[in-house]
Amino acid sequence: MNAVFKALSDPTRRHVLELLRERPMTAGELADHFPVSKPTMSTHFSVLREANLVDAQKVGKTVIYRLKLSVLEDALLGFVGAFSAVTRPATAAPIKGTMS
Amino acid sequence: MNAVFKALSDPTRRHVLELLRERPMTAGELADHFPVSKPTMSTHFSVLREANLVDAQKVGKTVIYRLKLSVLEDALLGFVGAFSAVTRPATAAPIKGTMS
DNA sequence: ACTTCAATTCGACGTTTAGCTAACTATCAA
């Protein structure tokens, strides 16, 4: 879970997730939205992969990235949900024991 | 909002917020929960203050920290809420409509 | 005034991170 928050601490990576919210996209397609080099984007992708926030599928010579929404939700809602009960929509977020 | 995610990217700071969820605490009281020096904790506090996640009130020679829950909620729910509509209870008092 | 206590600020140090270019791997088409 630490990895999720670490991944979310960068604006570029959060923006990538927002783009992926609409539809899966290839690495290059994503990279075109940002004013940084492709290698830089590639390391951002790897951070997102290690946080398990996205799924990478290689198709031909491209890589398709998909958002893993449940992981995002579990982390953020699980965290904020522990603070205010207002926030939990009943079906989700079992209150987890510890986190550190 | 970037400041909020930056602040949340450190486990110590997240833990501070969790302690503050129960009740307001002084800086020293909070610091006693962690195996790091007081100056280190002080910088963590200042990051949380700048993210507007806590409020600091000086009382005598101590400083009382309080969680600002609404800021936490606005940032995290606002973000994750943009991804899945499931997650949004419309910010404040839903007057009539039973959510369904 | 002096001392003590709570907390922050100040330098300094080592680590991590975002960024780059260049080089590499892998896939597909001529």
Next chain:
DNA sequence: TTGATAGTTAGCTAAACGTCGAATTGAAGT
């Protein structure tokens, strides 16, 4: 097989971060 294209890896630099001990500020207590 050669060339082009998509993406990642390698090696580097500069900035940011977390941590510390020492010094500093501010508010009692003596």
